Amino acid sequence: MRAPEQHRIIFKHIDEPGYTNDIGCYLRNGGYEVLKKAVSRKPEELIEEVKKSGLRGRGGAGFPCGVKWGLVDRKSGKPIYLIVNADESEPGTFKDRYIMHQDPHQLIEGTMISCFANNVKQAYIYIRGEMPHGARILEKAIAEARAANFVGPNILGTGYSCEIFVHRGAGAYICGEETGLIESLEGKRANPRIKPPYFPAVLGLYQCPTIVNNVETLCHVKYIAEHGGAEYAKIGTPGNTGTRIFCVSGHVQRPGYYEFPAGTITMGQLLNDVCGGPLPGRKFKAVIPGGSSAKILRFGERFKGKRKVGTELVDYDWGVEDVPMDFDSLGMIGTMGGSGGVIVMDDTVNMVEALANINAFYSHESCGQCTPCREGSLWMKKITSRMVHGQARNEDAALLKSVADQIPGRTICAFGEACSWPTQSFIAKFGDEFKQYPETKKTAKPVDAVALV
């Protein structure tokens, strides 16, 4: 089956020749028209549209955006804050960066619509420390939007006022975790907070109700405000509405970002038809479908079970290539859609070495607050690094699995899962390679091999 056509609604203008990130270009392309209409509507209507749209958060967890907005404590009398999570740090993910670099006004318009819908008077864009260029672009764009009265006091003469501030992080993965982000925004170490009691919707930024949404999610809100929730829900599949942006990296002919209606494309179509298949003379070996913390899939494995199609339960028997790229299908086969970062590895990759790389990342990024993640992530890193650079032992695979099993579900935030799922899944899917690694190491590497972490 041929892959469907790309359906770009968020990335509509990305890489479009002649499209620039200034407000003039945005206005020429119909920019801020949606905001102008939105501020004349009732905020509740906008929230209702988002609920109807079935929009799921694009940051990684896929939590329904309408539900998130519905949880906000609107009775406390405290101000409600909106935070744009632009701390895109999950390895393999590079979608928000392009929105901010090439189409920042789309984000600002989406943010302002969301602020208006939720009666937010102050919004923050928390941008990753490693993206100084993006921060400068956003600041310039906000200044332009403020000059045009789309941001700031008395927006478009409606009496509604809202400010947006860009806040630069200092370069830490954990700042993408919403409560860690809030701590960081408050000027503290980004240690995620315990929930209960610190649910952002009730006790978020400065102990006030707070909405934290991903950059891409807010762009979808703009589209929903323009076309209506029902219309948006027609894109994609039920439960996985709208489009998804896939950031494909690794061993494919044409890596890059691709936007498709959610659930309409399979892994095989994405990698073979869209990305041009494996590099010449190579074979796909493994793929991580949703950012490096998602569980890895091994080409050749089969997934069987029953799934709901409409109201019926139907059997499925999928290879990796057959899996539809949506939150639910990927969840069913034990991994996740996550942030849409698809990392492809071919048969030149040794999985022990790949895991050593991932473990090095997560051990470096653990905030160090709670014990299992802090100690477990570094222990796993020390084991895999030793396997790669020192002596690999036969019992290391079992030890790695056991260490990884002691982490998820026992930590304050989802980093516990993020750091242990790679190890768990690599061992489960490629246990043979881990057992053989002491032997494998005896074979000399090609001279042009990449230096190992």
Place this chain on the structure above:
Amino acid sequence: MIAPAKPDLVTVNIDGQEIAVPKGTNVIEAARLVNVDVPHYCYHPKLSVVGNCRMCLIEMGMPAVDPATKAPIMDPATGKQKINWIPRPQIGCGTNVSPGLHVKTTSPMVKDAREGVMEFLLINHPLDCPICDQAGECKLQEQATGYGRGYSRFVEQKNVKPKRTQLGPRVTLDDERCILCSRCIRFSKEIAKDDVLGFVDRGSYSTLTCYPGKKLENNYSLNTVDICPVGALTSTDFRFKMRVWFLKQTIAIDTESSVGANTVVWSREGTIYRITPRRNDEVNDTWLADSARVLYKAVKAVDRLAATETIEALVARAAALFQSAPGAIAVVGSGRSTVEEQFLTRHLATALKASAQLVSRVGQGDKLLISADRNPNVRGALVTGLIKTLPAQQLTDLATQIDAGKIKVVVAINEDLSVAGLTTAQLAKVSIVYLGAHANATSAAAKVVFPTLTVFEKSGAFVNQQFRIQKTLKAVPAAGGATDDLVVLAQLVVAAGGATLPAELAALWKAIAAEVPMLATMTFANLPENGLVLDATPFAALPFVEGETLHYKPAQPAVAAAIA
């Protein structure tokens, strides 16, 4: 006493035991009430909850109800309501009780979680217990024994961190032992209000340190050592001095101010090694000022007085002085004496037909555990009737009377009269009988000197600013050549022509109970360890100097404000 409002009670089930606990109690505290230990490191009852150590992970569940009808779903096997157990373990510290909450603390899931956390905590811990001061009172040791696997699977290099950082004048940090529980950070911020501690670096390399240019030098810094569950924060004073299991613990009271913080004195073979706080939720919670922890140094101070004569000889000389100047004798008692000593002092003053006065000591209160009144027992003197009004800081009246030749003999108890405003000439003009532990200008000028005891060498009661009578017990034997204040005072009363009163506590308390209406029903032995609040109504009109401190609000804030 006004009974506290009955709190809302919530019934929970912990390991099969039902218990009703006040709403807002967390699961660790609820479990404590049914003698179920939920191991933890970062949780401290007097600090905010951060839930970072993950040691208190336990299994929790709620009674099942039909989502539609809200009717309970019964379990046919047991005939009881079915429990929906949460598939992931939850932290006990951060979970408050809710009606019907069920908790399992011994299930395989909980055991596995604890073993995992214990293993993680130990992999980068130096395991230098043989040279660690915390050994014997280390939560990591105790819980590794109680909840760990007992063997190590870690073959990698351990992390290396600074071993002996001076965080301040009294606290030394071994970062390798630190388990990053953040208790010390929260204490500094929340209780001491001196936000100087924080972590630098990330993950397992996180390192406790002071902020640049800051020091942990507030007067509460040693509390961080107390609450450190491991041997990371150590007292520079106590470090490497003594194994804690050799030490005898004696309950005592901090006598540096009228707060009366509860303490434990740790001693071995007549030597005191350290003083730590003793929890009293109505007085000092679990805290103690640093300054209170060095008071024991008075016991072996170089200026301790020692008698060169027998007590009988000293009493005979004092009696001669008393007889030489009938009607011209003054007694200066002390707000630092115990209730029992003040009781005998009153008898001495009565027998001598002398006026009795105290010397007040007023300083700045720190709003926490040091009050403006640096005398620990002014209220004891009021209760025993030694004084009727609050003492002045200077003995101006006495000075005038000495100058006028109306006073010829002064009995000074634990008070240096030169500090209280008497000149060298005035001291020389009178005959002084001095009772005290340490040498000073008054003892030097005195005709008769009775070397007596420090508070650590005797038992007795103090009445703090809340009118809470609390007892302190003898931790170490009396220094050579010193006599118990009560023995001296009782003999002086007789020498002054007064009644024979017992110098032994139990017997003396019978006399006290008979004479002092506020203490009528008490014996020393029956005084509870956390003290007993007396009815302060008779003294309500007195302008006490204390401002607000932890668990104390002055009855007359205007006076307190004027002092502050």
